[in-house]
């Protein structure tokens with residue numbers, strides 16, 4: 001028993017990032033599915049600042065924020081390194097992971113907003129995707145030849161965006177606009193590591209379609 005518990009949600013990209021890191025290290029853990037409509041006392045006490053999942057509990061001590069948790073896992077447990085060893089490469093990986101965290105809300109918003117607001121939001125989302133596309137110009141993965149910290153951090157753009165696009169009918173990513181990004185995404189989705197660490201596509205598609213329906217029905 002490793003004394004590791006994860007408070008999370010099966011379909012959450014942030015939660016999946018942490019599970020992926022735990023699996024790379026071969027750490028056994030207990031997954032505790034949270035209900036965000038009715039947050040547990042354990043979650044509220046473990047992450048009193050943000051009250052969000054994921055939270056890792058290691059021997060009872062809580063750590064919040066998925067990227068912070070992955071770095072902790074990388075330092076504390078034996079196994080393959082997740083972040084690069086070289087300090088410069090590590091700093092660059094942190095830069096891109098931070099970029100993803102800061103910019104993803106704009107991409108998410110563009111997928112759900114409507115009308116004129118959406119046209120503005122799309123412009124911002126395209127800028128973010130263009131930056132990612134450019135970063136992937138001469139690379140197989142963000143991590144170089146293999147999946148690394150930034151590819152784990154990028155699970156939302158790699159896996160979730162396409163599903164939300166299908167549910168909402170909003171198209172942000174095309175191979176004409178973002179060829180390097182699309183090439184990365186195709187490789188990414190075909191990786192065993194990715195397949196093993198993502199939730200069911202059907203489950204997410206059903207969930208997002210029900211959200212689209214709820215938006216269309218308007219407030220009750």
Ligand SMILES: N[C@@H](CCC(=O)N[C@@H](CS)C(=O)NCC(=O)O)C(=O)O
Nearest residue numbers: 012014036051052053054065066067
């Ligand atoms: N920056 C955080 C984001 C975590 C996050 O957004 N968690 C969402 C679920 S995916 C949550 O707990 N939301 C509940 C709330 O906002 O009350 C991380 O990377 O851990």
